[in-house]
Amino acid sequence: MLEILKSLLIAFFAVAVLLPVVRFALRRLSPAPHAPAVSADEAKYLQKQELKLTIAYFFFACLLAVFSSGSLALLASIIHASKEQLYVLTPNFRALFAPGLLLGLTLAVLPLRLVQSALLGHDYDLYKSYMSSVEGHRSNRIYNVLLALMLVISGLVAWYAMRWHVTINEQQVKISNLLLEQRSYQMQDIQTIHFLGEEGAYLITFNDQTTVNTSYLKPVPLEMIALLSQQSGQRVIR
Incomplete structure (x- = not known):
């Protein structure tokens, strides 16, 4: 606000x-x-x-x-x-x-x-x-x-x-930027998952230092974060 x-x-x-x-x-x-x-x-x-x-x-x-x-x-x-993806994250009001x-x-x-x-x-x-x-x-x-x-x-x-959005399935995370250029990551490529202190706000970092800040995306259900944590083997850092 x-x-x-x-x-x-x-x-x-x-x-x-x-x-x-x-x-x-x-x-x-x-x-x-x-x-x-x-x-x-x-x-x-x-x-x-x-x-x-x-x-x-x-x-x-x-x-x-x-x-x-x-x-x-x-x-x-x-x-x-x-309907082909488990989760589709799109820009929220804040973004x-x-x-x-x-x-x-x-x-x-x-x-x-x-x-x-x-x-x-x-x-x-x-x-x-x-x-x-x-x-x-x-x-x-x-x-x-x-x-x-x-x-x-x-x-x-x-x-x-x-045009910016993120799609997630059981094996991959795909990030599409403003120019619709896509980057695909396996779940094992996730390096860290940081909780940013407010509901739905996480900073996900990949091995190439690409980051996704879910504060600017919606929806961000806990089930999705649990899936990312489980599939990547990384615990959520609070």
């Missing part, structure tokens, strides 16, 4: 830092010399209104990040489901939170656009004029291009993240 909160804070900080940079770039790319002038008092007021939109964006981003991470974890388990967060930050723009006029009320037209003077008259088009680009990038990151 602490790790997830830390990721959220880092992401929000990155957005808060990058937004002024993007606006400066937009102002350079598409100046708006004919935009109606906004007084200093109006600008100050609209900046407060903009803070309201920023809070709404972060709210949507949190919800969509959690939803996306859970959905990706569920989708990964469906994609790699197999997919980073791509889920990227998706959430990207998708949060869509509901924000839908509720923007409702949040601003009668100030909506004034806010559009203010944004036009700040970011330029072509900023909306550029934002649409950036949104489409981010959706593509987020989708690719999520797709590759879901």
Whole structure:
């Protein structure tokens, strides 16, 4: 949980830092010399209104990040489901939170656009004029291009993240990485099995020093750990 909160804070900080940079770039790319002038008092007021939109964006981003991470974890388990293997371990919510967060930050723009006029009320037209003077008259088009680009990038990151999985049968452990490159190990290749202090969290080390941290995988039943221990002859180290 602490790790997830830390990721959220880092992401929000990155957005808060990058937004002024993007606006400066937009102002350079598409100046708006004919935009109606906004007084200093109006600008100050609209900046407060903009803070309201920023809070709404972060709210949507949190919800969509959690939803996306859970959905990706569920989708990964469906994609790699197999009746031929005793156990199939796929990335869990924790492992997919980073791509889920990227998706959430990207998708949060869509509901924000839908509720923007409702949040601003009668100030909506004034806010559009203010944004036009700040970011330029072509900023909306550029934002649409950036949104489409981010959706593509987020989708690719999520797709590759879901490809990681581990399959286990009575004789072998197969590890497939993000590029679907497979490594196969006999049970006797297991060097150590460390219990990491929380349910379902084990660090499995093989003879070539490849490790599998089951903290980021699901499901991790005790029967599976017992099978690995029995077949490899290695006791679980606590």
